[in-house]
Amino acid sequence: MPFIETGIQGLLVFEPVVFDDSRGFFYEAYNQKIFGGAGIENQFVQDNQSRSTYGVIRGLHYQVAPFVQAKLIRALSGSILDVAVDIRKGSPTFGKVFSIELSEANKKQLFLPAGFAHGFSVLSEVAEVLYKCDQFYSKASEHGIIYNDPALNIDWQVPLDKAIVSDKDLMLPDFAHCVNPFEYKG
Incomplete structure (x- = not known):
């Protein structure tokens, strides 16, 4: 299986099989059958793409019911540090931070189930990021955690x-005071 466990239940790294030759490369970035075989049954309904310059930090973001989102994140160009925080109350890894470099070169992707806050920083001069979501964006359901919360470190x-952090992200609450309806289901 092309999935790597992260030590946090449900949070998986996907390493696709890449076919390289003199013309370039080919790989399946998403295949419902392969993901389903790993227990990922999410039906993705929206793709989001961003382009950012070095030093941009986006996040930490998540949505609450009825628009809770799972995400599949990858870097189309450049390199990012992708960050996930387990915010599921009762989880053995509650408050744990996981980070991984996702890049055009390594082609890794991070599957982020519901109950995680997500963000990334841009490590290259420019990076384009694509993430699939299994629920539509909803401004009313949007919440987050301040990127520099000392409790998360x-x-x-x-x-x-x-x-470089947006004014909107600078106004997010810390982890202890964020809106958090998520419960760990085991």
Whole structure:
């Protein structure tokens, strides 16, 4: 199986089989049968794509019911540090941070189930990120956690003086005070 366990239940890294030759490469970025074989039965309904420059930090974001989202994230170009935080109350990994470099070169993807906050920082000069969502965007359901919460102690691998964060993301609450209806289901 092309999936790697992360130590956090439900959070998986997907490493596709890449076929390289003199013309370039080919791989299946998503195949419902392969993902289903790993227990990922989500039906993706929306693709989001962003382009950002070095030092941009986006997140930490999530949506609550009725628009809770699972995501499948990858870097189409450049390199990002992708970050997931388990916010499922009662989870043995509640509050645990997982990060991984996703890049055009390594072609890895991160599957993020519902109950996780998500963000990323741009490590290359420019990066384009694509993520599939299994629920539509809803402004009313949108919530988040401040990227620099000392309780989470996330190393975004970007010097603070180079970090570029939106005004909206700078106003997010810390982990202890975020809106969090998620419960661990085991």
